[in-house]
Amino acid sequence: MSDIRETVVIIGSGPAAWTAAVYASRANLDPVVYEGEISRDMVPGGQLMFTTDIENFPGFPEALGGTDLMERMKAQAERFGTRVVTESITSVDFSARPFVLRSSGGSHIVASTVIVATGARANWLGLPSEERLARTGGGVSSCAVCDGALPSFRNQPLVVVGGGDSAMEEALYLTKFASEVVIVHRRDSFRASKVMADRVLEHPKIRVEWNAQVTDVLGDDFITGVRVADTLTGEVRDITCGGMFVAIGHTPNTAFLSGQLALHENGYIVTPDSWRTTTSVEGVFACGDVMDSYYRQAVTAAGTGCMAALEAERWLAHHGIERPAAAVETTA
Numbered sequence: 001m002s003d004i005r006e007t008v009v010i011i012g013s014g015p016a017a018w019t020a021a022v023y024a025s026r027a028n029l030d031p032v033v034y035e036g037e038i039s040r041d042m043v044p045g046g047q048l049m050f051t052t053d054i055e056n057f058p059g060f061p062e063a064l065g066g067t068d069l070m071e072r073m074k075a076q077a078e079r080f081g082t083r084v085v086t087e088s089i090t091s092v093d094f095s096a097r098p099f100v101l102r103s104s105g106g107s108h109i110v111a112s113t114v115i116v117a118t119g120a121r122a123n124w125l126g127l128p129s130e131e132r133l134a135r136t137g138g139g140v141s142s143c144a145v146c147d148g149a150l151p152s153f154r155n156q157p158l159v160v161v162g163g164g165d166s167a168m169e170e171a172l173y174l175t176k177f178a179s180e181v182v183i184v185h186r187r188d189s190f191r192a193s194k195v196m197a198d199r200v201l202e203h204p205k206i207r208v209e210w211n212a213q214v215t216d217v218l219g220d221d222f223i224t225g226v227r228v229a230d231t232l233t234g235e236v237r238d239i240t241c242g243g244m245f246v247a248i249g250h251t252p253n254t255a256f257l258s259g260q261l262a263l264h265e266n267g268y269i270v271t272p273d274s275w276r277t278t279t280s281v282e283g284v285f286a287c288g289d290v291m292d293s294y295y296r297q298a299v300t301a302a303g304t305g306c307m308a309a310l311e312a313e314r315w316l317a318h319h320g321i322e323r324p325a326a327a328v329e330t331t332a
């Protein structure tokens, strides 16, 4: 079998991955990015590919599209020599060094160091109307902090779906812009911490539709309302709104690791040293949303991508791999 030998393999294609690639390539580490291949649940570029306008990434005073930002980051990494492979990493063996990875294209990659930046995907309700409007910028979002301040959401009734801390946080954030925030929750009590739930319940601009499940999102090009079914009686009613924010949790993209890195109970990669991107395996680093269930912002992901590349560079230097050869193909 043909082995591809690499010094730095970066897995992912969101802000963390591209920032790691910019730093690693500028440090002459000759990184390769496995950006993933398009599938039903995945497009290279990660979650920002579903974001129409980004107004909070520093350096862009005018809003720019998520796709645009990702293309720019990728181009910046490529400018310094980053190689990009449009395949997914399907399995890893971190039990010995160098590490071994397999790709969806059948490659067997032997890597000195690996940066995992595979992100997390927002959970969605799974409704076709929800997917269509989320993809086309039709007023359906999974991130209030990213999208809530957009002009189209101002002075409108906005719906938040979910009953956890994220839903509480999104609802409170949206009160700055919305005429009213309606939380649609499928049960009669919140999962969120008491302090967050109390803050929501006391807020004059927020009301809760208890025991309600969204069954359809209404509107052709832009959302006009949601249809909900009462989870106890089955009764159906419509709620008029100018936006829907789905806050029903995230799933980190860690399945391909098959237990090779320590994960938190919620599936996110453990980075045991605070303010570091080191993982449970020496020489493997993690950055971006795959290790961060808390901030989940493009700019924080980019920051940890920078950290991971600097850590990889220092780790390679410490192990005497300071001037790595270009990737070579060998026959095992």
Ligand code: NAP
Pocket (backbone or CB within 6 Å): 124, 125, 161, 162, 163, 164, 165, 166, 167, 169, 186, 187, 190, 191, 192, 193, 213, 247, 248, 249, 250, 293
């Ligand atoms: P979460 O705690 O898992 O809550 C998800 C919510 O979505 C639950 O209320 C759940 O309903 C609902 N839900 C799940 N699937 C659904 C579906 N198909 N249809 C309708 N509703 C659905 O997720 P999270 O709120 O994102 O929080 C994740 C973690 O981050 C938690 O540990 C949380 O405490 C933490 N967090 C903390 C803060 C903070 O401290 N400021 C902020 C954000 C998140 P059920 O309740 O019926 O299961």
